[in-house]
Amino acid sequence: MTINRPILITGAGQRIGLALAQHFLAKSQPLIISYRTRHSAVDMLEQAGAVCLHADFSSNEGILEFAARVKSLTPSLRALIHNASEWQPESRDTALGDTLQAMMQIHVAAPYLLNHELETLLRGHGQAGSDIIHLTDYVAERGNDKYIAYAASKAALENMTLSFASKLAPEVKVNAIAPALIMFNAGDDADYRQRSLNKSLMKIAPGEQEIVSLVEYLLASRYVTGRSHAVDGGRHLR
Numbered sequence: 001m002t003i004n005r006p007i008l009i010t011g012a013g014q015r016i017g018l019a020l021a022q023h024f025l026a027k028s029q030p031l032i033i034s035y036r037t038r039h040s041a042v043d044m045l046e047q048a049g050a051v052c053l054h055a056d057f058s059s060n061e062g063i064l065e066f067a068a069r070v071k072s073l074t075p076s077l078r079a080l081i082h083n084a085s086e087w088q089p090e091s092r093d094t095a096l097g098d099t100l101q102a103m104m105q106i107h108v109a110a111p112y113l114l115n116h117e118l119e120t121l122l123r124g125h126g127q128a129g130s131d132i133i134h135l136t137d138y139v140a141e142r143g144n145d146k147y148i149a150y151a152a153s154k155a156a157l158e159n160m161t162l163s164f165a166s167k168l169a170p171e172v173k174v175n176a177i178a179p180a181l182i183m184f185n186a187g188d189d190a191d192y193r194q195r196s197l198n199k200s201l202m203k204i205a206p207g208e209q210e211i212v213s214l215v216e217y218l219l220a221s222r223y224v225t226g227r228s229h230a231v232d233g234g235r236h237l238r
């Protein structure tokens with residue numbers, strides 16, 4: 001089976017990645033997604049026509065195995081969206097070295113290896129014919145005293161946006177999306193939610209569609225590359 005120029009989204013079993021996947025399926029865009037946990041939403045994506053591949057990027061072998069499976073399914077990609085992520089704080093329950101390694105593995109090793117392994121699938125489609133999008137984070141530019149390794153890994157991913165944009169132009173555009181609060185997690189209590197909302201000028205958690213809209217803008221552009229695009233409600237002005 002060969003899939004015609006699919007978009008590949010990593011970590012699309014829930015939340016923002018799932019919203020992106022549902023958006024592209026609704027417009028009949030061929031789609032490959034990776035999932036780690038088989039959330040019920042993955043069954044729905046598969047029934048809607050997505051090719052859903054299990055992948056655990058916690059090892060380089062897992063990343064390379066996933067890349068090989070993608071290459072066996074298609075000779076080309078319309079876009080590669082690096083969404084898979086773990087929001088892990090420093091904790092007394094986890095050795096600091098393990099936290100640092102885990103954050104660099106998912107936010108740096110996975111995009112780094114997949115961009116290299118899948119480069120040939122992204123090239124060959126003309127000027128601005130394909131896209132890579134890195135999901136980073138507002139804290140990449142500001143740091144965070146409770147998510148030091150997480151922020152550092154997202155800063156590294158921001159920097160890789162610059163390098164891959166230079167390496168792959170003009171066939172492939174490479175951009176980052178740097179969100180601040182987009183959506184809460186189920187366990188976030190009312191106090192945390194209010195404090196988080198107060199950190200931006202707009203004081204909302206806008207939801208996944210903010211990211212979907214920006215991804216569509218980037219895919220439609222023939223010129224925008226090598227930039228990080230903030231989606232943060234004016235948080236930098238608070």
Ligand SMILES: NC(=O)C1=CN([C@@H]2O[C@H](COP(=O)(O)OP(=O)(O)OC[C@H]3O[C@@H](n4cnc5c(N)ncnc54)[C@H](OP(=O)(O)O)[C@@H]3O)[C@@H](O)[C@H]2O)C=CC1
Nearest residue numbers: 011015016036037056057058084085135179180181182183
């Ligand atoms: N939500 C927000 O408000 C914000 C999000 N962002 C960024 O936007 C992106 C999407 O955010 P969000 O939807 O909340 O992300 P999630 O926290 O829901 O993570 C997305 C997916 O990544 C997968 N994943 C995590 N670790 C691995 C791994 N080692 N191997 C394979 N898959 C893995 C998870 O799989 P599993 O389901 O098995 O856990 C999960 O389904 C992320 O990059 C995030 O950092 C940035 C700022 C704010």
Ligand SMILES: Nc1nc2c(c(=O)[nH]1)N=C([C@H](O)[C@@H](O)CO)CN2
Nearest residue numbers: 085086087137180181182183185196
């Ligand atoms: N992988 C994830 N990264 C981040 C998440 C998340 O849920 N998963 N959430 C945030 C917060 O919303 C933060 O931006 C505001 O407190 C950051 N990154």
